[in-house]
Amino acid sequence: MLKDLFYRRRQYATLGTAAEPKPVQKPPEVVERDVPKGLVQKCEACGNLLMAKELQKHVYTCPECNFHFRVDARTRVELTLDAGTFIELDAGITSTNPLGFPEYESKLAKAQSATGMAEGALTGKGEIDGMPVLMAVMDPGFMMGSMGAAVGEKLTRAMERACVERKPLILFTASGGARMQEAILSLMQMAKTSVALRRMHDSGVLFVSVITHPTTGGVSASFASLGDIIIAEPGAMFGFAGRRVVEQTMRQKLPDDFQTAEFNLKHGMVDKVVHRKQMRDALAAIVRIHTARGWADAD
Amino acid sequence: MPTELDFEKPIAELQGKIAELKSFMEKNGLDLHGELRKLEERLEELTESTYANLTAWQRVQLARQIGRPTTLDYIKGICDEFLELHGDRHFADDPTIVGGIGLVAGHPITVIGHQKGRDTKENIRRNFGMANPEGYRKALRLMRQAEKFGRPVVFFIDTPGAYAGMSAEERGQSVAIAENLLEMAGLRTPTISIVTGEGGSGGALGLGITDRIFMLDYAWYSVIAPESAAAILWKDSKLGPKAAEVMRLTAADLLDLGIVDGVIAEPRGGAQKDPKAMVQSVRDKVMATLRELSQIPIDELLAARYHKYRDMGEYIERQ
Ligand SMILES: [Zn+2]
Numbered sequence: 001m002l003k004d005l006f007y008r009r010r011q012y013a014t015l016g017t018a019a020e021p022k023p024v025q026k027p028p029e030v031v032e033r034d035v036p037k038g039l040v041q042k043c044e045a046c047g048n049l050l051m052a053k054e055l056q057k058h059v060y061t062c063p064e065c066n067f068h069f070r071v072d073a074r075t076r077v078e079l080t081l082d083a084g085t086f087i088e089l090d091a092g093i094t095s096t097n098p099l100g101f102p103e104y105e106s107k108l109a110k111a112q113s114a115t116g117m118a119e120g121a122l123t124g125k126g127e128i129d130g131m132p133v134l135m136a137v138m139d140p141g142f143m144m145g146s147m148g149a150a151v152g153e154k155l156t157r158a159m160e161r162a163c164v165e166r167k168p169l170i171l172f173t174a175s176g177g178a179r180m181q182e183a184i185l186s187l188m189q190m191a192k193t194s195v196a197l198r199r200m201h202d203s204g205v206l207f208v209s210v211i212t213h214p215t216t217g218g219v220s221a222s223f224a225s226l227g228d229i230i231i232a233e234p235g236a237m238f239g240f241a242g243r244r245v246v247e248q249t250m251r252q253k254l255p256d257d258f259q260t261a262e263f264n265l266k267h268g269m270v271d272k273v274v275h276r277k278q279m280r281d282a283l284a285a286i287v288r289i290h291t292a293r294g295w296a297d298a299d
Numbered sequence: 300m301p302t303e304l305d306f307e308k309p310i311a312e313l314q315g316k317i318a319e320l321k322s323f324m325e326k327n328g329l330d331l332h333g334e335l336r337k338l339e340e341r342l343e344e345l346t347e348s349t350y351a352n353l354t355a356w357q358r359v360q361l362a363r364q365i366g367r368p369t370t371l372d373y374i375k376g377i378c379d380e381f382l383e384l385h386g387d388r389h390f391a392d393d394p395t396i397v398g399g400i401g402l403v404a405g406h407p408i409t410v411i412g413h414q415k416g417r418d419t420k421e422n423i424r425r426n427f428g429m430a431n432p433e434g435y436r437k438a439l440r441l442m443r444q445a446e447k448f449g450r451p452v453v454f455f456i457d458t459p460g461a462y463a464g465m466s467a468e469e470r471g472q473s474v475a476i477a478e479n480l481l482e483m484a485g486l487r488t489p490t491i492s493i494v495t496g497e498g499g500s501g502g503a504l505g506l507g508i509t510d511r512i513f514m515l516d517y518a519w520y521s522v523i524a525p526e527s528a529a530a531i532l533w534k535d536s537k538l539g540p541k542a543a544e545v546m547r548l549t550a551a552d553l554l555d556l557g558i559v560d561g562v563i564a565e566p567r568g569g570a571q572k573d574p575k576a577m578v579q580s581v582r583d584k585v586m587a588t589l590r591e592l593s594q595i596p597i598d599e600l601l602a603a604r605y606h607k608y609r610d611m612g613e614y615i616e617r618q
Pocket residue numbers: 043044045046047048062063064065066067
């Protein structure tokens with residue numbers, strides 16, 4: 001099936017200056033990690049019970065129904081980049097409470113201890129199939145993946161670095177939208193990332209956005225929708241307004257597939273829906289095509 | 300006719316008393332001018348103190364008052380001549396975002412803005428200022444057209460938020476707004492946005508990445524309407540007034556936070572009290588700003604635009 005999606009012939013896959021084509025790499029072994037929820041997990045969609053080991057083997061998808069379990073930002077990096085190549089950047093950036101918004105600090109502290117992350121986005125550089133890329137991942141578990149100034153700054157730096165180093169940026173989105181506790185300042189992170197993306201756009205640097213569950217609100221209405229190529233994970237919710245808000249507006253029940261990745265594919269909003277097991281190869285193919293030598297340099 | 304808000308009722312009552320006294324004096328040929336002057340002084344004091352001490356929530360209510368000048372009123376008052384242009388060339392013409400070309404003091408300009416209704420019937424037709432994707436796409440088309448011909452663009456922002464309906468989702472509300480952000484970030488012509496009433500969420504920002512941003516004194520601008528914020532934060536949309544106080548969404552707040560470049564004063568009590576004066580102030584601000592921006596080389600303008608937005612937001616950085 002993957003062959004249909006991303007057909008390629010090895011002999012044409014030129015990797016920048018590398019003379020020898022690299023052997024096809026297997027997805028990196030998922031590092032053994034503590035699975036905090038115990039040994040067995042239940043699939044939210046079909047009720048299938050899965051051993052932690054089995055779940056890992058299936059890259060956190062259900063082998064019965066293909067439901068995609070939520071994965072945190074670090075796991076996402078492990079699933080995507082060549083093993084051991086990731087270097088985190090700007091790890092010291094965290095949120096402050098510029099508006100003195102009530103209970104913001106305690107919510108931040110709770111999110112930090114729950115996720116082990118300092119902020120809602122993880123950014124860095126690494127390699128995919130031996131090709132250098134910048135990678136950013138929004139963590140859906142950190143205050144619902146909301147974007148405040150710290151997330152905005154980290155993503156903006158990743159975009160700026162992509163311009164300077166002329167490397168593709170792969171951004172996994174997952175967000176309830178702009179972070180309410182930073183009010184107008186969080187809304188302006190949409191503007192901030194957009195001016196940075198505009199520079200990437202003008203300098204011809206590849207930006208791939210990968211939509212994971214859920215991507216809505218201000219994130220959906222800015223960089224998530226601005227990828228040169230937009231990939232979505234199966235079943236991922238992707239839309240401007242949340243489902244409940246739309247239901248209230250319409251005063252009617254919405255179809256089950258409303259705002260899913262598949263719905264978005266049907267309506268022309270994403271380029272492809274790619275199963276997590278094939279995501280790495282799909283991204284590698286995209287990067288390979290964008291780093292191949294042009295026709296002017298043809299032999 | 301604009302109706303008074305709850306906190307304006309004491310003013311209206313006093314005005315009623317004064318009118319009563321006047322007609323009583325006339326009818327009975329009595330001279331009660333001393334009494335009248337006292338009442339009028341009290342009215343002046345009350346009016347002054349009411350509008351000088353507005354809460355954030357009162358401002359939100361004022362920003363929503365029917366009778367405030369709408370985008371088409373500003374256009375009419377600002378442009379010597381104006382041609383409204385319609386349609387996104389893909390799907391439809393969204394009546395919620397209006398736009399077109401015109402002359403101001405003999406110079407060409409493109410104007411784009413959210414259009415609310417001036418009464419309930421028109422408000423229904425204009426979808427209460429909540430635009431569909433085709434509205435943002437019409438705006439995009441007009442921006443590109445302005446860039447091609449070197450016309451500056453003036454945006455008027457007045458929306459509670461972009462439309463959250465099923466059809467809007469199907470037609471790509473997100474990408475329509477997102478593409479406008481990308482376009483405005485690099486538009487090679489001077490741009491101004493003015494929040495004239497409500498600046499709600501991405502629906503407002505979708506017309507709002509510009510070289511200069513102004514707000515009318517009683518306008519609000521934030522990530523979400525206060526009632527919706529309250530519904531999410533405290534599961535109770537009736538706590539909108541409380542949310543408004545903590546969201547820092549008034550013109551003074553945004554000036555203080557460095558988001559807007561200036562606040563345009565409103566007639567006391569709001570733009571609806573003296574629409575003509577309001578339109579004139581906006582015209583003056585637009586003309587002065589366009590004169591200023593037109594003197595700046597476009598690459599400098601774009602670099603400044605980048606840095607302005609690049610620096611928005613506060614965060615902590617540990618090494
Ligand atoms: Zn399942």
